Amino acid sequence: MAYRSVRGMRDLVGADAALASHVGNTLIAVAQSFGYEEIRLPLIESAELFSRGVGEATDIVEKEMYTLSDRRGRQLALRPEGTASCARAMIEHGLLRGQPQRLWYAGPMFRYERQQRGRYRQFEQVGVEAFGIGGAAVEAELVQLANAAWRALGIHRHVSLEINTLGSGDARAAYRAALVDYLTPHVESLDADSRRRLTTNPLRILDSKVAATQRVLEGAPQLADFVDAPARAHFDALRALLDDLQVPYRVNARLVRGLDYYTDTVFEWSAGAIGAQDAVCAGGRYDGLVKRLGGAATPAAGFAIGVDRVALLCQEAEAEPARRPVDAYCAVLEERCMAWALAATQQLRELVPGLRLRLHTGGGKPAAQLRRADESGACWALIVGAQEVAENRIAVKWLRESRPQALMRVEELAVLLRTGAPVPERADAGGATGQAEQSASAANALAGN
């Protein structure tokens, strides 16, 4: 029986793996440029952290969590998101006393969702969280940070931002009651999910994409009418900052987000180009979470970006960086030259920081080795045969330009690999950089023998 990966869990290989790394690394670099510091969180937490933090009646907790029990029967969960873990860690290590914290994290999250393009059961997020900071400025900073990330990735023209305010907890409770009063007489017209949510999480009905439910919602009370004056002022301050920064956004009064911890501001970036699962980044303020998890009341705000979806968007937008996994590929013409080749290639790696140099192992005809070199995408084939070893030099063949082959000492080769240009010929170089010079064994290899 052949094994296959578990449904919803993907292998990323080759260009896909390189693109996911590029997206993740770029997002992290941007978060660091705003002074955010890394926090590394466990993949497994107590299941209760999420039922309490994210909310018992949310989709994530109700139907999407991967739970397991350990040998002592403790209920654990593979983390479905990072915010609750981050808040837990802040409380556990006493890091919220006095000073604010700006943090980033990156890694896999797990949700048992129906798999489709852009929606996986293991997916990657890069998230940022700011603890201990109230007010609209930090929210504007978060928006600016995400925008800087879209720019750095070259996809800023393909994303759009929606924002909303949920108001205080009291305002939301009053709105919830009014919404339930309004929807109850229309219950027969609602879709099955919304009917269930009417008792568990009525605000989420606003998110429904079902046309019949949308029609019922047209006459529903508006959350905006319940938002109290301080929350309104807070939201206006954020809007003014975004206007000053000339960040385009749309206020979407129906944007409520699927996690219970949000208060006041919520936001979401979407990218229609990637299909139905179009949210690439989402977050907001969550001033109640730290207290709900047992800490002191602490204002907080953050967001998480879905790396898999952003990678899809980079593909759609043709914003993938050029990829060359290997710079140089070293062919070894005879097995007895292997020890020399192993040492020489390592010397080159040490002399040329960042060099990606692959050594051919396992023998094979010279022509086959050069074919491998070409397929690797390398710019140069380095050729080591008995004659090169005897002369303490390496033959170099340019794979992407038509130039005569050269024979070089390791130090000279290092200059070529670092700069792309061979060292200028010197009178005392002993002919080492003679461009047309070619060892007999390398000539043989080139002739396809």
Ligand code: HAM
């Ligand atoms: P979320 O909206 O559940 O929020 O997820 C954030 C992002 O993760 C989504 O916009 C999407 O790009 C990506 N994502 C979510 N589920 C999947 C999936 N099944 N497959 C692929 N990508 C997915 C949170 O997780 C909050 N913790 C965000 C936050 C941080 N709020 C405040 N701080």
